[in-house]
Amino acid sequence: MVRLSKLELQVMEALWTLGRASVREIQETFAEKVRPAYTTVQTMVYRLEVKQAVRRVKKIGNAHVFEAVISRSSAQRRVVDDLLAFFGGRSQPLMAQLVESGHLTLDDVKEAEKLIRRQKAVKP
Amino acid sequence: MVRLSKLELQVMEALWTLGRASVREIQETFAEKVRPAYTTVQTMVYRLEVKQAVRRVKKIGNAHVFEAVISRSSAQRRVVDDLLAFFGGRSQPLMAQLVESGHLTLDDVKEAEKLIRRQKAVKP
DNA sequence: CGTTAGCTACTTCACGTGTAGTAGATAAGA
DNA sequence: TCTTATCTACTACACGTGAAGTAGCTAACG
Numbered sequence: 001m002v003r004l005s006k007l008e009l010q011v012m013e014a015l016w017t018l019g020r021a022s023v024r025e026i027q028e029t030f031a032e033k034v035r036p037a038y039t040t041v042q043t044m045v046y047r048l049e050v051k052q053a054v055r056r057v058k059k060i061g062n063a064h065v066f067e068a069v070i071s072r073s074s075a076q077r078r079v080v081d082d083l084l085a086f087f088g089g090r091s092q093p094l095m096a097q098l099v100e101s102g103h104l105t106l107d108d109v110k111e112a113e114k115l116i117r118r119q120k121a122v123k124p
Numbered sequence: 125m126v127r128l129s130k131l132e133l134q135v136m137e138a139l140w141t142l143g144r145a146s147v148r149e150i151q152e153t154f155a156e157k158v159r160p161a162y163t164t165v166q167t168m169v170y171r172l173e174v175k176q177a178v179r180r181v182k183k184i185g186n187a188h189v190f191e192a193v194i195s196r197s198s199a200q201r202r203v204v205d206d207l208l209a210f211f212g213g214r215s216q217p218l219m220a221q222l223v224e225s226g227h228l229t230l231d232d233v234k235e236a237e238k239l240i241r242r243q244k245a246v247k248p
Numbered sequence: 249c250g251t252t253a254g255c256t257a258c259t260t261c262a263c264g265t266g267t268a269g270t271a272g273a274t275a276a277g278a
Numbered sequence: 279t280c281t282t283a284t285c286t287a288c289t290a291c292a293c294g295t296g297a298a299g300t301a302g303c304t305a306a307c308g
Contacts, residue, residue, distance in 0.1 A: 062274045076221045095236040097200045112219040186304045
């Protein structure tokens with residue numbers, strides 16, 4: 001599984017959300033203030049193609065239409081694994097950090113607990 | 125708050141753990157298989173000095189002894205914030221990912237819940 | 249006191265990443 | 279059909295990062 005850079009991940013995010021999209025459509029998912037130049041997005045898509053994270057599915061007019069090859073969750077797993085490596089492979093310090101910075105609410109935790117129980121029920 | 129790279133963070137980790145240390149001592153915290161050259165660690169320490177994440181406290185023989193200026197938790201916060209940005213600022217998808225990959229146990233969640241309650245008690 | 253092991257200070261280098269420009273192909277509207 | 283807007287393919291470049299070499303200083307040991 002390849003490692004994707006921040007901007008590459010944002011391009012993937014657009015594709016995961018839109019399903020299929022042209023470079024122009026991907027570019028337009030960025031808020032104006034932070035929108036990269038058309039050719040910048042193009043470069044990212046091209047690099048993602050080389051990494052086989054993305055493929056062209058068809059052509060509309062003279063524009064190619066792309067779709068994601070790798071899934072959002074597999075990419076996210078990679079990101080989280082990288083992060084966890086920094087936290088010594090244990091989740092607690094990460095959780096503690098999330099709590100401390102106020103990002104993690106009781107509801108979030110309850111939700112996570114539910115997910116764990118469900119997962120255990122499925123594959124115990 | 126500056127952004128630290130992966131290797132820079134590993135050097136910081138050594139300093140957070142050891143308190144004060146020379147370049148040699150920092151280098152030796154790396155497992156042999158992944159241990160960078162002495163001068164590589166030295167380079168990292170210099171860069172951290174420039175970023176004011178680290179400072180020299182004294183000299184033993186001809187070797188400088190360093191200590192961390194920024195705290196582990198502030199650095200970790202920065203890392204987590206960067207990660208959360210990718211997850212759209214919400215913790216749930218991140219939690220879901222942790223659960224799915226089996227990194228998050230029920231105990232971890234219970235522990236997090238305790239932390240949140242404690243935090244609420246302190247600054248409600 | 250001289251030699252040597254270790255350390256510092258500085259330099260170098262390659263690769264990844266973000267950023268964007270340009271030339272030429274193509275399509276779509278006047 | 280001619281012109282213009284758009285897209286592609288390729289190129290360029292600067293900066294951050296990981297990696298390490300070298301020259302010269304320093305200290306410690308014989």
